[in-house]
Amino acid sequence: MEIPLGVRKGAWTEEEDNLLRKCIEKYGEEKWHQIPLRAGLNRCRKSCRLRWLNYLKPNIKRGEFEADEVELILRLHKLLGNRWSLIAGRLPGRTANDVKNYWNTHLRKKTVSCNEYIKEKGRKTGTVNIIRPRPQAFSKNIRWLKDKSIVENTVQSEDNSLCQPSTTLDPQDSESVWWENVLSGKEFDQGASSSSGRQEEEVMPMANLLEENSSPGTTKGEENNIFYEVGQTLPTDLWLDVNLWNLFNTEQQKFI
DNA sequence: AACATGAGCAACCGCAACGGT
């Protein structure tokens, strides 16, 4: 086992902070398993890494979250769920832990009450067209263009009939049109579900797409269910409107 | 003044993914 007996836990002292800071200034943010030894700290590597990333790192922004940051957190959380590292990657100077803590203490209650309101409203007004989260995948070669909300390569899904255009245009063009429609909020055809083969090896979920375009040091790829099927009719407590796609696109452009 | 309660935040823990062998 890597953690020696008697390893120190709990709050960090100023002396420990200084040792860790000097060590990382000297050796860099690599090989965390060697950091405790190099720094002369009786801490486990996890503790050292966490302390550095959440507190000691030079560019960390302290203090109150600004209104635009809060708004971005709310929107990204709606889009991504509890992907704190991804969300933090869009907030310069903020750590995943900061974002998570802020969410849990300030925003969770608000969104819960908001969701309850939407749920209640949905019961009264019936159903709306939604973009529903579902496992869906994209080619690993997808690139977001700087000038347009277009992806170059194949868009794949568990249900191609919903995710690809019904026209017989050139595949790239038709997908571009489809994406433009999605991101511009145009209406969609009601798609009939049909199963189709899914190429597991060459596809990746959209969250990974975000990660590939996010700032260095963000998480590696992992699966999740943040994809959205269009044209479904479901209660409003599940909806995710098209404007959010526009937001997603807007935010994406900022960081490319 | 003493105690209870809740909010905010730092830190820990468990797990999954990744990369090397």
Next chain:
DNA sequence: CACCGTTGCGGTTGCTCATGT
């Protein structure tokens, strides 16, 4: 391909401080 060590993430815990009773 399997195994193992390392890394990084999200959930949870626990400490501190402010506020209420």
